[in-house]
Amino acid sequence: DGGITQSPKYLFRKEGQNVTLSCEQNLNHDAMYWYRQDPGQGLRLIYYSQIVNDFQKGDIAEGYSVSREKKESFPLTVTSAQKNPTAFYLCASSPHSGRMNNEQFFGPGTRLTVL
Amino acid sequence: GDSVTQMEGPVTLSEEAFLTINCTYTATGYPSLFWYVQYPGEGLQLLLKATKADDKGSNKGFEATYRKETTSFHLEKGSVQVSDSAVYFCALHAGDTGNQFYFGTGTSLTVIP
Numbered sequence: 001d002g003g004i005t006q007s008p009k010y011l012f013r014k015e016g017q018n019v020t021l022s023c024e025q026n027l028n029h030d031a032m033y034w035y036r037q038d039p040g041q042g043l044r045l046i047y048y049s050q051i052v053n054d055f056q057k058g059d060i061a062e063g064y065s066v067s068r069e070k071k072e073s074f075p076l077t078v079t080s081a082q083k084n085p086t087a088f089y090l091c092a093s094s095p096h097s098g099r100m101n102n103e104q105f106f107g108p109g110t111r112l113t114v115l
Numbered sequence: 116g117d118s119v120t121q122m123e124g125p126v127t128l129s130e131e132a133f134l135t136i137n138c139t140y141t142a143t144g145y146p147s148l149f150w151y152v153q154y155p156g157e158g159l160q161l162l163l164k165a166t167k168a169d170d171k172g173s174n175k176g177f178e179a180t181y182r183k184e185t186t187s188f189h190l191e192k193g194s195v196q197v198s199d200s201a202v203y204f205c206a207l208h209a210g211d212t213g214n215q216f217y218f219g220t221g222t223s224l225t226v227i228p
Contacts, residue, residue, distance in 0.1 A: 004158075006158075031214055033216070040223075041220060041221070042204065042218050042219060042220035042221050043159075043204070043218045045215065048214070048215065050214055058215075090158055090159065092158075092159075092216075094208075094214070094216075096214075102147065102208050102214065102216075103147070103149060103161060103164060103208070104149075104159075104161075104206075104208075104216050105161070106151075106158035106159040106160070107158050108157055108158045109156075109157065109158045111156075
């Protein structure tokens with residue numbers, strides 16, 4: 001089945017450790033996105049990528065890093081510099097870059113808890 | 116810049132009641148508009164969309180009409196069910212602004228039997 005997968009579903013890390021969240025899509029979509037969602041709040045954009053080997057900062061990029069070496073993969077690293085990393089992380093993709101009539105498809109999310 | 120404002124929740128309704136969740140937008144271009152639904156612990160699922168003025172999106176009994184004159188895209192359903200309990204997000208996409216999508220803060224709906 002075509003779709004977006006995120007792994008793991010639940011992730012625990014100790015304070016001060018870096019951790020990488022996986023996002024893979026087999027939809028052949030050009031653009032991919034990472035959002036953070038805190039309880040009772042909306043989505044905040046961390047990073048997005050419109051094409052392989054290129055990505056842009058979103059509204060809350062500090063303490064995060066990404067790479068886009070392959071079209072289907074867009075991993076997110078939460079570094080120790082992120083002061084409050086406990087949150088629900090959502091990955092999304094959309095078919096085209098910079099064109100109208102786009103829509104986003106979301107993965108199931110990863111819940112990160114810092115102990 | 117582009118933005119979406121949607122009705123704050125939480126909203127609690129009895130089964131078979133009428134639902135309206137308000138959404139208004141600000142955009143410099145001609146955006147596409149969306150409603151997404153999120154069930155607990157899951158990602159967002161597209162519920163419906165409209166790509167131009169006066170379009171009506173519909174799915175699973177939900178409807179929303181793209182109103183350019185009032186810059187609105189209100190979500191409605193004539194008779195809600197317990198299974199509709201979820202968080203609903205209004206969103207827009209304008210392809211001429213870097214391919215970003217802009218989301219409202221979400222409205223939590225609880226339907227009681």
